[in-house]
Amino acid sequence: MNIQTPKVIRAGEARCDAPTVQEILDRDTRPIPPVLRKQSYTYVGSDDIPAERYFSRDWHDLEVERVWKKVWQMACREEEIPEVGDHVVYDVVGMSFLVVRSAPGEIKAFVNACLHRGRKLRTEDGAVASFRCPYHGWTWDVTGALTEIPCRWDFPHIDAENGRLPEARVGTWGGFVFINPDPDCEPLDAYLGELPEHFRRWRLEDCYKAVHVKKRMPANWKVCAEAFIESYHVIDTHPQIMPHTADANTQYDNYEGQHFNRMITPMGVPSPHLDECSGQQTVDAMVNTAGRQVGAVGTLSLPGDQTARAFMAEVARQRCAALTGIAYDDASDSEMLDAIQYFVFPNFFPWGGFSPNIIYRFRPDGNDPESAIVEIMILHRFDPSKPRPMPVPVHELRDDQVWADAAELGGLGAVFDQDMSNIPFVQEGLHATTVGKNAVSLGNYQESRIRDLHRNLERYTQHA
Secondary structure (H helix, E strand, O other): OOOOOOOOOOOOOOOOOOOOHHHHHHOOOOOOOHHHHOOOOOOOOOOOEEHHHHOOHHHHHHHHHHHHOOOOEEEEEHHHOOOOOEEEEEEEOOEEEEEEEEEOOEEEEEEOOOOOOOOOOOOOOEEOOEEEOOOOOOEEEOOOOEEEOOOHHHOOOOOOOOOOOOEEEEEEEOOEEEEEOOOOOOOHHHHHOOHHHHOOOOOHHHEEEEEEEEEEEOOOHHHHHHOOOOOOOHHHHOHHHHHHEOOOOOEEEEOOOOOEEEEEEOEOOOOOOOOOOOHHHHHHHHHHHOOOOOOOOOOOOOOOOOOHHHHHHHHHHHHHHHHHOOOOOOOOHHHHHOEEEEEEOOOEEEEOOOOOEEEEEEEEEOOEEEEEEEEEEEEEEOOOOOOOOOOOOOEEOOOOOOHHHOHHHOOHHHHHHHHHHHHHHHHHHHHHHHHOOOEEOOOOOOOHHHHHHHHHHHHHHOOO
């Protein structure tokens, strides 16, 4: 009798019985850049996540003191503040900063509060020659130097040194401006680690901000962020994209000692959850629901000698070339189609590749542990022979609006609304778990980026 020994799969090693990302890349029509060939997954345990992390005031306060006051966080794009005096107001957990072009080639971030009585100096983005407090008229120039105190004779104790606006640390990468409230923090390049090398080919600094939509959501910032860092939810939340989204095939990468992780979700390939799906069905679904890659191009017929993935990658190359004046002949199918999404702890989600690059940002809404600010940006490339287009202003949606109301999101608006429809009920359900197991259970692989987020949280909160 031939008795076969059952295959033993160690914890964290189970994978969907479908072609892997690397096997899909093997069939692409162009050479694959080495960064997409790298795989890095480390099993970090199967422990549950305590539910209190999503609503506890004590946990929120711990995050404020040991995370938000200590880490690098994306504040704006450089092209939003091109001229001296241009500034963006960045608020998080009760802190407020003025991110300002203080001189040609120089950006500073000042605490956005008058040193006299604490009034906010600015409540919105703009351009000024100086920061004058609307309350009593104390004034600072754009380098942070105090230039005017009405009735100066009454403040002999305020001098040039103690009258300067306090600063946060500032760094730039990829056309983004980052700030860190901690004066003793590590440099930004050390914090980002290997991330710039991943994006060297895609050069986000050569893009401009073409879309920026913002909305408050009634949930903890982590509930919102975690909805976007796995593809496990596609089968029930986004069934319409399954004909062109290989959801369960997604490759998840985490990096020991780094502040970022990644997933690669193949597009132009049907979900392994579907029993049957023709190439034409994949093309039709991609044209009608993808939004990001090919937009409104009408009906497309799949040639009989091509796969849906190869065909749609070429459509994307031609469309992007027409829009930008840049040739994408050597861009891989993956770089034109796939969701190559990175997460830089705690609030920054840049997408790689050459299709319009989506950027997510999530942060607490003030000091409310059960409210978050969610932002979706889209970066476009542009004809390098022409001036850089101006970045769009922020489109802030009202509480009663949906993401599809932001027409600039195109077909993505409806997809984001599907994501957001879960979020309030997740927040409510987390409270309900307190009469049960009082915890969240995660998959070992498909939700490993969520585990990595919490690993970084613990890295900061457990060490003062």
